[in-house]
Amino acid sequence: MSSDSLPPGPGRSGPAPSVPAPSDSVEAGRVRPTIGRGEKVRTAVLAATLAELAEMRYAALTVDAVARRAGVHKTTVYRRWKDKDGLIVDALAGQIAAEIPIPDTGTVDGDLRLLARGLAAWLRGPSGAAVLAVMLSEAAQAPGLAAARAQIFDDRLQRAEPIITRAVERGELPAGIDPAAVIKAVAAPLYFRVLITAEPVDDEAADRSVTAALAAARNGGLG
Amino acid sequence: MSSDSLPPGPGRSGPAPSVPAPSDSVEAGRVRPTIGRGEKVRTAVLAATLAELAEMRYAALTVDAVARRAGVHKTTVYRRWKDKDGLIVDALAGQIAAEIPIPDTGTVDGDLRLLARGLAAWLRGPSGAAVLAVMLSEAAQAPGLAAARAQIFDDRLQRAEPIITRAVERGELPAGIDPAAVIKAVAAPLYFRVLITAEPVDDEAADRSVTAALAAARNGGLG
DNA sequence: GCTGCATCGCAACTCGGGGTTGCGATAGCC
DNA sequence: GGCTATCGCAACCCCGAGTTGCGATGCAGC
Numbered sequence: 001m002s003s004d005s006l007p008p009g010p011g012r013s014g015p016a017p018s019v020p021a022p023s024d025s026v027e028a029g030r031v032r033p034t035i036g037r038g039e040k041v042r043t044a045v046l047a048a049t050l051a052e053l054a055e056m057r058y059a060a061l062t063v064d065a066v067a068r069r070a071g072v073h074k075t076t077v078y079r080r081w082k083d084k085d086g087l088i089v090d091a092l093a094g095q096i097a098a099e100i101p102i103p104d105t106g107t108v109d110g111d112l113r114l115l116a117r118g119l120a121a122w123l124r125g126p127s128g129a130a131v132l133a134v135m136l137s138e139a140a141q142a143p144g145l146a147a148a149r150a151q152i153f154d155d156r157l158q159r160a161e162p163i164i165t166r167a168v169e170r171g172e173l174p175a176g177i178d179p180a181a182v183i184k185a186v187a188a189p190l191y192f193r194v195l196i197t198a199e200p201v202d203d204e205a206a207d208r209s210v211t212a213a214l215a216a217a218r219n220g221g222l223g
Numbered sequence: 224m225s226s227d228s229l230p231p232g233p234g235r236s237g238p239a240p241s242v243p244a245p246s247d248s249v250e251a252g253r254v255r256p257t258i259g260r261g262e263k264v265r266t267a268v269l270a271a272t273l274a275e276l277a278e279m280r281y282a283a284l285t286v287d288a289v290a291r292r293a294g295v296h297k298t299t300v301y302r303r304w305k306d307k308d309g310l311i312v313d314a315l316a317g318q319i320a321a322e323i324p325i326p327d328t329g330t331v332d333g334d335l336r337l338l339a340r341g342l343a344a345w346l347r348g349p350s351g352a353a354v355l356a357v358m359l360s361e362a363a364q365a366p367g368l369a370a371a372r373a374q375i376f377d378d379r380l381q382r383a384e385p386i387i388t389r390a391v392e393r394g395e396l397p398a399g400i401d402p403a404a405v406i407k408a409v410a411a412p413l414y415f416r417v418l419i420t421a422e423p424v425d426d427e428a429a430d431r432s433v434t435a436a437l438a439a440a441r442n443g444g445l446g
Numbered sequence: 447g448c449t450g451c452a453t454c455g456c457a458a459c460t461c462g463g464g465g466t467t468g469c470g471a472t473a474g475c476c
Numbered sequence: 477g478g479c480t481a482t483c484g485c486a487a488c489c490c491c492g493a494g495t496t497g498c499g500a501t502g503c504a505g506c
Contacts, residue, residue, distance in 0.1 A: 041482085041483080062463060062464085063463080063465085064462095064463075064464090072483080072484090073483070073484050073485070074464095074465090074484095075465095075466085075467090075484070075485075076484075078464090078465060078466075079482080079483080083465075084465090135419075136418060149421070153419055153420060181435075184412065184415065184420070185435060187415070187419075188411040188412045188414075188415035189408070189411045192410070192415065195418060196358075196376055197376060197407070198372070208404075212404075212408060212439040212445055213439070213444075215438065215442040215444025215445075216435040216436070216439040216442075216444060219438040219441065219442045220438060221435040221436075221437065221439060222435055222438075285491090285493085286492080286493070286494085287492075295454080295455090296454065296455050298455070298456075298494095299453080299454055299455075301493090301495075302453080302454080307494090
């Protein structure tokens, strides 16, 4: 399956192998930056992958369709990415960076409300759909994806926790509360709606989840 | 390669049509006067499907493997079920009947705690894994599965709501509360753990979700 | 026990998607 | 304008979803 497909990042430099050795994973070890044609192909294919993925049907995604959509030949895709999983992981890696904004309005209510609405919007959008489609597909077994999964949710959680710690400092929430538990309590109903009940994930749903989470948090239900 | 987890067993599912209609909806085109050999094949294939489903991911399930496991030829499977999706829907229809018990202990706390623990056990077990694997796969687009999904979760929800209405009558929870919201507040964190954070879904997690849901419910967070 | 019919086993097939290979065409950089 | 990496292309392999025709067999009823 997929194996390592690390996002290239800003600085990469592959030493020798002109002909991609098998260890030359996905596309990280490009010999030269090749900013000309190569990068254009790369972004086009990645965008096409996300577009196909946004249709929420992971298994229905064919490499040939992605290639055609990107105006590229199937072989070219396989020359740059090890396999379908690698391509998807790489495409999603870009989406992971597009984080949900962590607000700082001065009150927990405001912060959580904005956070929840941001999460709801993300879940509603093509990016969230694509990430969820892959995360919950059988491809989630792939090691690269397991890491990406942790990267998405844990990092996102960690970035949101200051909302709660600030609230505790302000006296809005009781000390001894578990920040992560509060964030999860906000997020869980929204994921639940998307994945299980197929109810709409709108601002109203976001607000309700915040209300419930705060009610629980203020009365010892969390932490 | 672990052994089959769900043998048809000495339990139910005799010749009596305990699960009558839903199966026929899938392969309605076929007349079925067969009660002798046919039923044995049917239960064997269905059990094999569940077993494969529980230990593998959805997309890795091959009809050939199911047939071999059931001691049957692939053609026979296709003669009884329209396609792979139909087979899976049918297999899961039997699992839907295996409900999570709805307790009645006399207190909301007790009821919800048992309910949550039952749900957690189901999510942990092969049946829950199989249902979730299919529900969240691309097969969820299939019309039969959309119906099955609603059947599973909505019916289950409706059966659990009396827990809350009883609690309101006893004065344990404020009137005007939304019973469905409370049940969902109990369930959502457990699904969240299974699907997103991959945290264990044990009795402790179940209890925590109940505590949070009740804290929210008693303080106007739900309803 | 024997026969008739439904069902099952089997092999051989089509179709499509994943993934590979060799070669020729081309576009970018120097 | 040349050099070389990259791309397009066609042809190929492998495997799993479904299909088909035919022969074998189990299960009635007699």
